[in-house]
Each structure stands twice: as C-alpha cells, then as structure tokens.
Amino acid sequence: MGGSRPVFQIGDASLVKVEEQLLHAIPPSFLYPGMTPKEFAAVQPTLTASDLEPSRDALVLSVHTWVVRTPRHLILIDTGSGNDKERPTNPLFHRQNLPYLERLDQAGVDPEAVDFVFNTxxxxxxxxxxxxxxxxxxxxxxxxxxxxxxxxxxxxxSSPTSHNEANRPSLGVYEDSVLPVIEAGLVDFIAPEGGKYLDIFEFIPTRGHSIGHMSIGLTSGGETAIFAGDVLHTALQLARPDVNSVFCEFAADALDSRQRLLKRAAETRALYLSSHFPGSSAGFVAADGDRFTWRYV
Ligand SMILES: [Zn+2]
Structure with missing residues (x-):
C-alpha cells in the first residue's frame, strides 16, 4: 500500500494522501438507493477503472487521511475509521485492525508531531x-x-436522542472518538458560519451530508484546493449531483451544498480532494450546465 504516493503542491503547502482502507464491491443500489440500475448504467461510462470493480457493476471507495505540510505546521484532514472500535451497527468498521499508523509513519508522520487534526x-x-x-x-x-x-x-x-436513521452507522463514534479529545482539552470548535483558520485554510459550511458538515479550502501562493469531505462519495455524482448517498442525513441541504461546492470548485479551478474517490482521490471539476465533469490528476 506504500508504493508511489502522489504529492500535490498548493503554493507553500504539500498534500499527500495516506490510505486507511479500500472498500470493495459496493453495490450502486446500496450507496445510491434513489438511483435505478438504468440510471447507473447511464453514468457508468463516466467512471474510470479505479472507480469500479473490473466487472464495472460495483463501486470502490477509499477511506483515507489528507496530510498537509506547510512551512509552519503538520495537519491531518479526516482520520478514517480507527482500530478496535465497537461498531455493532456497522460491520464494515467493527473491531478493525489496520496498519494505519504504520502508513502514516511511511509518509513521515509522527503522531506526536501533528499540529492540527481537522474533521470535516x-x-x-x-x-x-x-x-x-x-x-x-x-x-x-x-x-x-x-x-x-x-x-x-x-x-x-453528543445527544443520543438526535441520532437519526441515516446516522446509525456512526453510533458510538461520539463516545469513543470525539468525547476523549474534548475531555483532553484539545478541541477548537468552528462556528456554524465557518471561516478562515491558520490564514491559509477556510472552513466552508456544506451542511446536509451531516448536520454541520464543512469542506475545507486551502489557498497558498495564488493556488487553491478544496478538501471536500462527503459532499460527494463517488465521481458519478458529478454527472448526477441530484443523487444523494444513503449516508446523507439531510437530503435537501446535501443537494444544495453539492451544487454550491461543485460550482465553486469549477469557478475557482481548485484542486478537488475527495474523501472517498479511489485512485489519486484528486482532480478537477468543470461545469456542464447544472451538471459537472471530473478529471483525475
Ligand atoms: Zn465518509
């Protein structure tokens, strides 16, 4: 899994992906319950070999961290699913034992040296x-x-009563992965309007997939990138931005945020860094009416 590791440069910042795992053979009908097999067949030709299983009838998703190095800071964006977590409502991520810390090490990341961890x-x-x-x-x-x-x-x-049906796969996450860092006094919260952070970052509200979801912009040396988070799960949503994933909790807002962020990525010619696209997980968005096209880099 080490192998060649593309490094992207945005001004003074270098960006590299550290894989936690690939999720194989995801049926489109599971990830996109609102999409018919015929609709999937219509967009399937827009997908690359890395997006699909060789049979081209099932999707591949990646789970990973983006590592950002600036002249001053070492930053991780999103932290995968973790080891040893009890996830009885989510067998995919239940009691895992993955060499994620070893992969961070291979990428030159010492956990003690990390200055910031951003969660979209x-x-x-x-x-x-x-x-x-x-x-x-x-x-x-x-x-x-x-x-x-x-x-x-x-x-x-933080309130178990506010978990909804789409959020069932994340039951237990707050208690084992969020509360301990809050109790350790390590958390800075981002207000609902988002905004600048560390001069070069911007938290961009993209509510919908989850209640306070934010994408993260990075601008340095006149270049720009967007760590999109889960505004999209696979590249087929470029051609079908009107399709939500099964994990999108607030459907109307998710659609609105997707249109808005894709438009922004196209207009600013930002390097788009996905949370779940496989392959390089990075590319460029172009507008095509109210739809979009995707090009991996
Ligand atoms: Zn996700």
Missing part, C-alpha cells in the same frame, strides 16, 4: 483515528494536536 464532520469514517485504545482507554492519537471540527457536529452527536 464526525461520521464513523472521518474521526476514527482521533483516538486509539491503550490499556482499555481511548486516548488522543495525536496528543500535541489541536483537533478542529464544526461545533454543530458536537452539539448534535
């Missing part, structure tokens, strides 16, 4: 490595980092 949102596959299990206790994996995420996510997921 607090779903199961984006905040798992916020903590790890040591002697039966969940402790911050990155003890010297500030953990930064939208306050609305904390407010919602």
């Amino acid at each position: 949102h607090l779903h199961v596959d984006h905040s798992g490595w916020n903590t790890r299990l040591i002697n039966g206790k969940w402790i911050p994996t990155f003890p010297n980092a500030r953990y930064v995420f939208p306050k609305a996510e904390r407010d919602y997921y």
Whole structure:
C-alpha cells in the first residue's frame, strides 16, 4: 500500500494522501438507493477503472487521511475509521485492525508531531483515528494536536436522542472518538458560519451530508484546493449531483451544498480532494450546465 504516493503542491503547502482502507464491491443500489440500475448504467461510462470493480457493476471507495505540510505546521484532514472500535451497527468498521499508523509513519508522520487534526464532520469514517485504545482507554492519537471540527457536529452527536436513521452507522463514534479529545482539552470548535483558520485554510459550511458538515479550502501562493469531505462519495455524482448517498442525513441541504461546492470548485479551478474517490482521490471539476465533469490528476 506504500508504493508511489502522489504529492500535490498548493503554493507553500504539500498534500499527500495516506490510505486507511479500500472498500470493495459496493453495490450502486446500496450507496445510491434513489438511483435505478438504468440510471447507473447511464453514468457508468463516466467512471474510470479505479472507480469500479473490473466487472464495472460495483463501486470502490477509499477511506483515507489528507496530510498537509506547510512551512509552519503538520495537519491531518479526516482520520478514517480507527482500530478496535465497537461498531455493532456497522460491520464494515467493527473491531478493525489496520496498519494505519504504520502508513502514516511511511509518509513521515509522527503522531506526536501533528499540529492540527481537522474533521470535516464526525461520521464513523472521518474521526476514527482521533483516538486509539491503550490499556482499555481511548486516548488522543495525536496528543500535541489541536483537533478542529464544526461545533454543530458536537452539539448534535453528543445527544443520543438526535441520532437519526441515516446516522446509525456512526453510533458510538461520539463516545469513543470525539468525547476523549474534548475531555483532553484539545478541541477548537468552528462556528456554524465557518471561516478562515491558520490564514491559509477556510472552513466552508456544506451542511446536509451531516448536520454541520464543512469542506475545507486551502489557498497558498495564488493556488487553491478544496478538501471536500462527503459532499460527494463517488465521481458519478458529478454527472448526477441530484443523487444523494444513503449516508446523507439531510437530503435537501446535501443537494444544495453539492451544487454550491461543485460550482465553486469549477469557478475557482481548485484542486478537488475527495474523501472517498479511489485512485489519486484528486482532480478537477468543470461545469456542464447544472451538471459537472471530473478529471483525475
Ligand atoms: Zn465518509
């Protein structure tokens, strides 16, 4: 899994992906319950070999962290799903044992040296490595980092009564992956309006997939990138931005945020860094009426 690791440069910042895992053979009818087989067949030709299983009838998703190095800071964006987590409502991520920390190490990342951890949102596959299990206790994996995420996510997921059906796969995440970093005093919350962070970053509200979901812009040296989070799950949503994933909690807002962010990515010619596209997980968006096209880099 080490192998060649594309490094993207945005001004002074270098960006590299560290894979946690690939999820194979995801049926389109599962990920996109609102889409008929005929509709999938219509967009399937827009997908590359890396997006699909060789049979081309099932999807491949990646779960990973983006590592950002600036002249001053080492930053991780989203932290995968974690090891040893109890996820009885989500067999895919239940009691995992993945060599994620070894892969971070191969990428030159010492957990103690991480300055910031950004979570686009607090779903199961984006905040798992916020903590790890040591002697039966969940402790911050990155003890010297500030953990930064939208306050609305904390407010919602900290109350078990506010979990809805689409969020069932993330049951337990707040308790084992979020609360321990809050209790350690390591968290900076982002207000609902988002905004600048560390001069070069911008938290961009893209509510819908989750209640306080935010994408993260990065601008340096006149170049720009967007860590989109789960505004899209696969590249087929470029051609069909009107299709939500099964994990999108607030459907109307998710559609609106997708249109808005894709438009912004196209207009600003930003390097788009996906949370779940496989392959390089990076590319460029172009507008095509109210739809979009995608080109991996
Ligand atoms: Zn996700």
